Every structure is written in structure tokens, then in C-alpha cells.
Amino acid sequence: MTTKQLESPLYESLQAQFEIVSLQDQHEATKAYRAQAMETFRALGFPSIKNEEWRFANVLPLVKTTYEVSADKNAQISEDALAQAKALIAAHKEDILPKLKGEEKGAYRLVTINGVFSKELSFLPDNAGITISTIGEAVDHPGYQEYFGKIVTLENNAFASLNSAMFTDGLFIELKANTVLDMPIHIIKVKLASGNALFQPRNLFIVRKNAQMDVIETYISDADNEAAILINGVSEIALEENAHFFHYDIQKGCKNIRKIQRNEAVQQKHSNYSNYTFTFPGSSFTRNNLTIHLNDEAIESHLYGLYLTAGEQLVDNHTEVHHKKPNGESNQLYKGIIMDKSKAVFNGKIYVYEDAQKTNAFQQSNNVLFGEQAMVHAKPQLEIFADDVKCSHGTTIGQLNKEAIFYLKSRGIGEEQAKQLMVKAFAFDVAEKIKIPALRSYVEEMITEEMKGH
Amino acid sequence: MLSIKNLHARVEDKEILKGLNLEVKAGEVHAIMGPNGAGKSSLASVLAGRENYEVTEGSVTLDGKDILEMAPEERAREGVFLAFQYPIEIPGVSNINFLKTALNEIRTHRGLDPMTAKEFLQKSKEKQALVEFDAKLVNRSLNEGFSGGEKKRNEIFQLAMLEPKLAILDETDSGLDIDALRIVSRGVNKLRSENNAFILITHYQRLLDYIVPDYVHVLSDGKIVKTGGKELALELEEKGYDWLK
Incomplete structure (x- = not known):
């Protein structure tokens, strides 16, 4: 393994689980695809933060955990x-x-x-x-x-x-x-x-x-x-x-x-x-x-x-x-x-x-x-x-x-609400791209909700 | 209504207001004139509660309440309104929602119920007509893409909607052509009443042809150095400020 890969017990247990998944798969083409993908995964391993693509997303805490793998299709x-x-x-x-x-x-x-x-x-x-x-x-x-x-x-x-x-x-x-x-x-x-x-x-x-x-x-x-x-x-x-x-x-x-x-x-x-x-x-x-x-x-x-x-x-x-x-x-x-x-x-x-x-x-x-x-x-x-x-x-x-923010406050709007308005305004040009009106209002309400207390 | 006593204020280490006194009663219009850098806009900022101004001495009360201890939004709810020299553009915040939020905050503070959408729209329509503000602008984002004149007129529209006790107009006339100036002035004149007061900060006598003040004050080097009636403005226009120093 190079330093761009992480060593983890998960990696080991996945190898074993793979055999089970593969055995269960009755579809030849898919089975072959799985094998090839597993080869690729084996060669790559889990990326460390030395891998440029994962520089700011450290997966170490994720792969240090052991998980029950749902192998039963x-x-x-x-x-x-x-x-x-x-x-x-x-x-x-x-x-x-x-x-x-x-x-x-x-x-x-x-x-x-x-x-x-x-x-x-x-x-x-x-x-x-x-x-x-x-x-x-x-x-x-x-x-x-x-x-x-x-x-x-x-x-x-x-x-x-x-x-x-x-x-x-x-x-x-x-x-x-x-x-x-x-x-x-x-x-x-x-x-x-x-x-x-x-x-x-x-x-x-x-x-x-x-x-x-x-x-x-x-x-x-x-x-x-x-x-x-x-x-x-x-x-x-x-x-x-x-x-x-x-x-x-x-x-x-x-x-x-x-x-x-x-x-x-x-x-x-x-x-x-x-x-x-x-x-x-x-x-x-x-x-x-x-x-x-x-x-x-x-x-x-x-x-x-x-x-x-x-x-x-x-x-x-x-x-x-x-x-x-x-x-x-x-x-x-x-x-x-x-x-x-x-x-x-x-x-x-x-x-x-x-x-x-x-x-x-x-x-x-x-x-x-x-x-x-x-x-x-x-x-x-x-x-x-x-x-x-x-x-x-x-x-x-x-x-x-x-x-x-001062402008909004000078009109009687409280600090927290002023910030909420500003954040909604900031998010506005993305939110307005949502084509489903109900979903858009849901997203906007969620912004307000999550901003509370900040 | 407004009582300013021996007000000293600074920004960082620079002292800007140096013992300013001013009494404004309900129903009055005061004009504050003065050379560049005298502290006119700073006075407006201190009254509205802008963050980087520090009051080092003196007091400001509105109907007996000390406003210096209040956050900007509390001052606004108590009835202070600042029409900005440079109104801010806030894309994405709709003019009308912003006003509704502000108005209801102020109403709640005064112990009134929030306005229903219908009541609000009714009021908005009346005030638009009163101050001759274009309905199309009302529904746009706050000041976004507005011309200089439209921004200033929006300030007057907000003033009409929020009905403050004390309105401070910070160089609202600057950058306005004569037609816009007339419209803005007409709006202000219609809003004048026995229960409110105005402070007009301006460089030019021109504005005072349209909004006739009860008092004219000259602010120089952080203090009021001369007070007179509306004729003082004409004298200043003719002689400049140097003779007062």
C-alpha cells in the first residue's frame, strides 16, 4: 500500500464479504463486473488525505469503524x-x-x-x-x-x-x-x-x-x-x-x-x-x-x-x-x-x-x-x-x-432575523432554480429553521 | 421629543462630535448644514446606532428614553428612522417582505397586532400613492438595480410606511435631479405632522426651498456653531461657511 491509502480493518472484512456477495450473484455479466470492480478497489484502497481528491475529507474515522455489511441481496x-x-x-x-x-x-x-x-x-x-x-x-x-x-x-x-x-x-x-x-x-x-x-x-x-x-x-x-x-x-x-x-x-x-x-x-x-x-x-x-x-x-x-x-x-x-x-x-x-x-x-x-x-x-x-x-x-x-x-x-x-445588516436593523428588524433575511437572499438565486414550488418553499423554510439560534 | 446634550463621539481615535446640543420638538423640521467633514453624517449615524461610532460623553433621549443604550433595531422600534445617504442594495430580499417584517416588528413593539396581508397591501398602496412611488419597484428586490433617485424615493416610501416619530434624512437630496427632488419633497411635506419631527441633513439650500424648515443649524467641527430660521440657509448659500469659523 502506498501512503495514499488507508489501512483499516474494514478493508479486510470487506474482502471476506465480497466472496459472499459474489457467490450470491447469479447473473454472469454482473458477477464479472463485480470482480473487476473489486480488483480496482483492492488496487486503490481507501483514500487518505494525501490523495488530492480527498485532501479535505478525511475518511479515516469512517473506515476505522466496523460495520455490519448487508451482504444478503x-x-x-x-x-x-x-x-x-x-x-x-x-x-x-x-x-x-x-x-x-x-x-x-x-x-x-x-x-x-x-x-x-x-x-x-x-x-x-x-x-x-x-x-x-x-x-x-x-x-x-x-x-x-x-x-x-x-x-x-x-x-x-x-x-x-x-x-x-x-x-x-x-x-x-x-x-x-x-x-x-x-x-x-x-x-x-x-x-x-x-x-x-x-x-x-x-x-x-x-x-x-x-x-x-x-x-x-x-x-x-x-x-x-x-x-x-x-x-x-x-x-x-x-x-x-x-x-x-x-x-x-x-x-x-x-x-x-x-x-x-x-x-x-x-x-x-x-x-x-x-x-x-x-x-x-x-x-x-x-x-x-x-x-x-x-x-x-x-x-x-x-x-x-x-x-x-x-x-x-x-x-x-x-x-x-x-x-x-x-x-x-x-x-x-x-x-x-x-x-x-x-x-x-x-x-x-x-x-x-x-x-x-x-x-x-x-x-x-x-x-x-x-x-x-x-x-x-x-x-x-x-x-x-x-x-x-x-x-x-x-x-x-x-x-x-x-x-x-445595519440597514435592516435600522428599520426595526432584529439581528437574528436580519441575518436570516440575508442568508435567504444569498441562497435565493439557487433556491429559485427549483422548479417545484412546494419543494422550493420547503427548502426556504428549512433555511430559516436551521438558521435559528445562529 | 429629541434632546441631545453635550454629545461627544468618535470613530476609532478620531473625535468627530465635540459637544453637540440640539432640541427637537414634535411638529418641527430642523435643517443641519455645514461644510464637508463637519460631522453631519456622523450625527445621523450616531443617532441611528451605527456600530463603529463610540459615544464618549453626553446623552441623547427620545421622549425621555435614553436611546444610546439601545441597539439600532430598538431605536427604530422606538421611532427613530434614518434615510440613508447611500441606501444599500440587497438582492434576494424583496422590498415588500422586508417592509412587512419591519412594520410588524415595530407594531409588536408598540403592542399592536401584526398586520394581515390585506391590511398591509392596502396601506402599502396608500403610501405608494402618497409619496409617488412606483408600484413596480415595490415588488423588486430591495434597491437592486434602482437608480440613485429611485433609491432615495424608496427611503421616503419606507418612511411613509413605518411612520417614525423622528426621521433623519441624511443628504437625501444629493444626487437627485430637480424632478426627483420635487417628488421627494412633496412626500416629506405630506408626512409632516404635529406628532413627528424631521432632521434634514443637507449641503444645499435648494432642498429647503421645497421643505421649509423651522430651524437651520450650522454644524462645524463637531458642534453647532449657529442656529437661525430658514433665512439662515439663504445667507449660507450666499456667504459660504467661512465667516462662521
């Missing part, structure tokens, strides 16, 4: 778990769904409990144009054969490799050509664990030609739970010609959750992928890797990020946008409010390949430090090999404008 939901999940979802619905205008009017609901799809708790679209199943059930589906494992980059991605080798659950959603879903699908992922647990969900979203859908992902766990839950998730996303996919990931977990998520998308001509990754106080460790491949001409990609961090939380967003063909447009807007002793990282890469003339690629990262000990690392990286492109990036790190 045929796991069932127990009666107890179902009851507990029901209660948590009820509270979660109270929290978020009324704002989606009454649950079965504003959004479809797709519930998984510890990765296991619960039909009972879900409310799914009655539309022949959509296929929803577990990833395990999808192996014979043409969409699976076409895209599974072909989107995510394993090279230099230890966690994605580990997920690819050992995933046991996840969702497969395919929207057929010309299907436009009338309401968003809200995916609620319930995580319950009595002991430390590692979950490695693997999703595949396929949006075929001229199809359009909105997906909202949230996850919930039991707030009283002390057990450490590590989620190492990968989602592969394919957008075919003229497909539109609005993908919302609202991250507000409990403290015991540690999350490493990789979303990787491939896009075809005239498609539009818009990703909204909004992270709120809660989860102690969050690493989001978002990679987009603009594989054809005239593609639009939007990456909107908001992170409001508190306590001793770490939130790290890494983005990669690959412009490979002409006339593509990408737009990244990330805004952070960093409170208490929390730490945020933004690392945004834009690659413009030689063929990708007339590319428009923009990137903006603005951060407000809201505590004496709050910290942010922001790093834009642009590599441009075409000569006729428009690319820009801007990074700011600052504090709230004192003169503006």
Missing part, C-alpha cells in the same frame, strides 16, 4: 422494521409532503427500507411508460444491459469501485420514449440499524428519447439511533436524445449518517440534466461526487448546489463536467453557508475537449462563513483544449455584509 423487511419505517415516514411526510400539496396529489412516493423496496409504503405512477424495480430484478431488462456499469467511472474512485463490487440493493427506473411523468417521484430512503451498518445502494435511471421526469430523493433515519450508518451510494443516469431529467437530492440526515454519493450522468443530443444537491445540517460527513458527460452536441447541464452546514459537519461537493462535443452548455452554481465549526469543500472541474467548440461552461461558488471556526475550501479547476469557447468561474468566500 434477498433481504426482507421485518414486521418491526416496517412499523418503525411507517412511523418515520409519517413524521417525514408531516415535514415535507404537505408542502408537496397533499401526499398523493403532489408527488408519487417510492419507499425503500434499508435498501429494500417497499411496495406497501409506496405510491407509484400508473403509467405504462415507466418501469420501476429493484436493481436486482432488472438484470434482464434491455436498459440494464445497455447502461449498467457503463456510466460510472471506477478508475481512481475507490468508493464507486467498492459499491460496484458489493452493492446489494438499489433502484432501476426507466422512462420510455415520449413519456412525460405528470408528478415528481419522491424517493424516501429509510435507514434503520441496530448496530453500525454499511449500505451500498446502486441506482440506474434511464430517461429515453423525449421523455421527462422529476425525482426528489430524501433519506431518513431514526434520530435516537447511536449506530453509525455509512452509505456509499452510486447512481448511474442516462439521458437520451431530448430527454429532460430534474434530479433533486435533499440531504438532511441525522448525525449518525455518513454519506458518500456518486452520481454520474451521460447525456445525448438536446437533453437537459439538472441536478440540485441541497445539504442541510445533520449528517456528520457528506461527500457528493457529481460527474456529467456531455457526449453529444447541443446539450444542457445544470448543477445547483446549496449547503447550509452546522455543528462539526463536513460537506464536500466534487463536480466534474466533461464537454466532449460542440455547442454544449453547462452551468454550475454552488452556494454555501458555513456555520459553527463546520467545514465545506467545493471542487469543481470543467473539461472542454478538443472537439467541443462553442462550449459555454460556467461555474460559480459563493460561500459565507457564519462562525469564527467555520471553514471552507473552494477550488475551481478548468482544463480547456478547444479554442472557441466561453468558460468562466468565480469563487467567493466572505461574510455577511455588515452594512446591509
Whole structure:
């Protein structure tokens, strides 16, 4: 092992678990893929902070923990778990769904409990144009054969490799050509664990030609739970010609959750992928890797990020946008409010390949430090090999404008409320990009809520 | 209403106000004129409670209450209003939400119920008409992209909405063309009443043609060196300030 890798007991136990997972997998192609991914993971090991990509996100505390690995891909939901999940979802619905205008009017609901799809708790679209199943059930589906494992980059991605080798659950959603879903699908992922647990969900979203859908992902766990839950998730996303996919990931977990998520998308001509990754106080460790491949001409990609961090939380967003063909447009807007002793990282890469003339690629990262000990690392990286492109990036790190706060106070508005107004205003241009009004108001209320007392 | 006694204030080590006295009664309009650097805007800042000003001596009371001990928002709730020389742009904060929040904070402080949306809109419409403020601007982000004149007019609109006891207009006339000046002045004249008072800080006599003051004070080197009626402004326009030193 080199010094860029960490040694951990978890590494050892995973090796052993892998054999079990592999034996259980009856699908030859997937099995071969797992083996190859495991090879890659073995070679990479867990990254240390000497690895540039992980410089500010120390995973040592995460991999020092031992987790129960859910190796059983045929796991069932127990009666107890179902009851507990029901209660948590009820509270979660109270929290978020009324704002989606009454649950079965504003959004479809797709519930998984510890990765296991619960039909009972879900409310799914009655539309022949959509296929929803577990990833395990999808192996014979043409969409699976076409895209599974072909989107995510394993090279230099230890966690994605580990997920690819050992995933046991996840969702497969395919929207057929010309299907436009009338309401968003809200995916609620319930995580319950009595002991430390590692979950490695693997999703595949396929949006075929001229199809359009909105997906909202949230996850919930039991707030009283002390057990450490590590989620190492990968989602592969394919957008075919003229497909539109609005993908919302609202991250507000409990403290015991540690999350490493990789979303990787491939896009075809005239498609539009818009990703909204909004992270709120809660989860102690969050690493989001978002990679987009603009594989054809005239593609639009939007990456909107908001992170409001508190306590001793770490939130790290890494983005990669690959412009490979002409006339593509990408737009990244990330805004952070960093409170208490929390730490945020933004690392945004834009690659413009030689063929990708007339590319428009923009990137903006603005951060407000809201505590004496709050910290942010922001790093834009642009590599441009075409000569006729428009690319820009801007990074700011600052504090709230004192003169503006004084202005608000001079009109009778108290200090705390003045700051809240300012923070909302700061987040406004990202929040306004949310296309679902109820979700937008939920996000805005959450900002107010989480700002209280700061 | 407002009583300033022997006020001394400084910014860092620089003493700016050096024993200023001023009495303002309800129903009165006072103009404060003076050369650059005399401390006019500093007086406005000290009264509104701007952070970097330190009061070293003296007292300021509003209807008998010591305001120097109060935070800026408390002063505002007690009825002090400062129209800024340079109003701040705050993108993302809507003008109307901001005003509603401010108004309800002030009402709560006075023991009144918060206004309903309907009442608020009604009031907002009345005051817009009164001070001739464009409805389109009301719904925009606070001062964002407003012209200099629009910003100043927004200050007067806020003044009309919040109905303070004491309004301090810090060079509200500077940068205004003659039409904007007329509109701003008309607004202020309509808002004058027996129950409120105005302090106009200005460089130019011009403003006082439109808003006629009861008293004109000359501030020089941190003190009021001369007080007179509205005719004093004309004399200053003619002679400058040097003869007063």
C-alpha cells in the first residue's frame, strides 16, 4: 500500500464479504463486473488525505469503524422494521409532503427500507411508460444491459469501485420514449440499524428519447439511533436524445449518517440534466461526487448546489463536467453557508475537449462563513483544449455584509432575523432554480429553521 | 421629543462630535448644514446606532428614553428612522417582505397586532400613492438595480410606511435631479405632522426651498456653531461657511 491509502480493518472484512456477495450473484455479466470492480478497489484502497481528491475529507474515522455489511441481496423487511419505517415516514411526510400539496396529489412516493423496496409504503405512477424495480430484478431488462456499469467511472474512485463490487440493493427506473411523468417521484430512503451498518445502494435511471421526469430523493433515519450508518451510494443516469431529467437530492440526515454519493450522468443530443444537491445540517460527513458527460452536441447541464452546514459537519461537493462535443452548455452554481465549526469543500472541474467548440461552461461558488471556526475550501479547476469557447468561474468566500445588516436593523428588524433575511437572499438565486414550488418553499423554510439560534 | 446634550463621539481615535446640543420638538423640521467633514453624517449615524461610532460623553433621549443604550433595531422600534445617504442594495430580499417584517416588528413593539396581508397591501398602496412611488419597484428586490433617485424615493416610501416619530434624512437630496427632488419633497411635506419631527441633513439650500424648515443649524467641527430660521440657509448659500469659523 502506498501512503495514499488507508489501512483499516474494514478493508479486510470487506474482502471476506465480497466472496459472499459474489457467490450470491447469479447473473454472469454482473458477477464479472463485480470482480473487476473489486480488483480496482483492492488496487486503490481507501483514500487518505494525501490523495488530492480527498485532501479535505478525511475518511479515516469512517473506515476505522466496523460495520455490519448487508451482504444478503434477498433481504426482507421485518414486521418491526416496517412499523418503525411507517412511523418515520409519517413524521417525514408531516415535514415535507404537505408542502408537496397533499401526499398523493403532489408527488408519487417510492419507499425503500434499508435498501429494500417497499411496495406497501409506496405510491407509484400508473403509467405504462415507466418501469420501476429493484436493481436486482432488472438484470434482464434491455436498459440494464445497455447502461449498467457503463456510466460510472471506477478508475481512481475507490468508493464507486467498492459499491460496484458489493452493492446489494438499489433502484432501476426507466422512462420510455415520449413519456412525460405528470408528478415528481419522491424517493424516501429509510435507514434503520441496530448496530453500525454499511449500505451500498446502486441506482440506474434511464430517461429515453423525449421523455421527462422529476425525482426528489430524501433519506431518513431514526434520530435516537447511536449506530453509525455509512452509505456509499452510486447512481448511474442516462439521458437520451431530448430527454429532460430534474434530479433533486435533499440531504438532511441525522448525525449518525455518513454519506458518500456518486452520481454520474451521460447525456445525448438536446437533453437537459439538472441536478440540485441541497445539504442541510445533520449528517456528520457528506461527500457528493457529481460527474456529467456531455457526449453529444447541443446539450444542457445544470448543477445547483446549496449547503447550509452546522455543528462539526463536513460537506464536500466534487463536480466534474466533461464537454466532449460542440455547442454544449453547462452551468454550475454552488452556494454555501458555513456555520459553527463546520467545514465545506467545493471542487469543481470543467473539461472542454478538443472537439467541443462553442462550449459555454460556467461555474460559480459563493460561500459565507457564519462562525469564527467555520471553514471552507473552494477550488475551481478548468482544463480547456478547444479554442472557441466561453468558460468562466468565480469563487467567493466572505461574510455577511455588515452594512446591509445595519440597514435592516435600522428599520426595526432584529439581528437574528436580519441575518436570516440575508442568508435567504444569498441562497435565493439557487433556491429559485427549483422548479417545484412546494419543494422550493420547503427548502426556504428549512433555511430559516436551521438558521435559528445562529 | 429629541434632546441631545453635550454629545461627544468618535470613530476609532478620531473625535468627530465635540459637544453637540440640539432640541427637537414634535411638529418641527430642523435643517443641519455645514461644510464637508463637519460631522453631519456622523450625527445621523450616531443617532441611528451605527456600530463603529463610540459615544464618549453626553446623552441623547427620545421622549425621555435614553436611546444610546439601545441597539439600532430598538431605536427604530422606538421611532427613530434614518434615510440613508447611500441606501444599500440587497438582492434576494424583496422590498415588500422586508417592509412587512419591519412594520410588524415595530407594531409588536408598540403592542399592536401584526398586520394581515390585506391590511398591509392596502396601506402599502396608500403610501405608494402618497409619496409617488412606483408600484413596480415595490415588488423588486430591495434597491437592486434602482437608480440613485429611485433609491432615495424608496427611503421616503419606507418612511411613509413605518411612520417614525423622528426621521433623519441624511443628504437625501444629493444626487437627485430637480424632478426627483420635487417628488421627494412633496412626500416629506405630506408626512409632516404635529406628532413627528424631521432632521434634514443637507449641503444645499435648494432642498429647503421645497421643505421649509423651522430651524437651520450650522454644524462645524463637531458642534453647532449657529442656529437661525430658514433665512439662515439663504445667507449660507450666499456667504459660504467661512465667516462662521
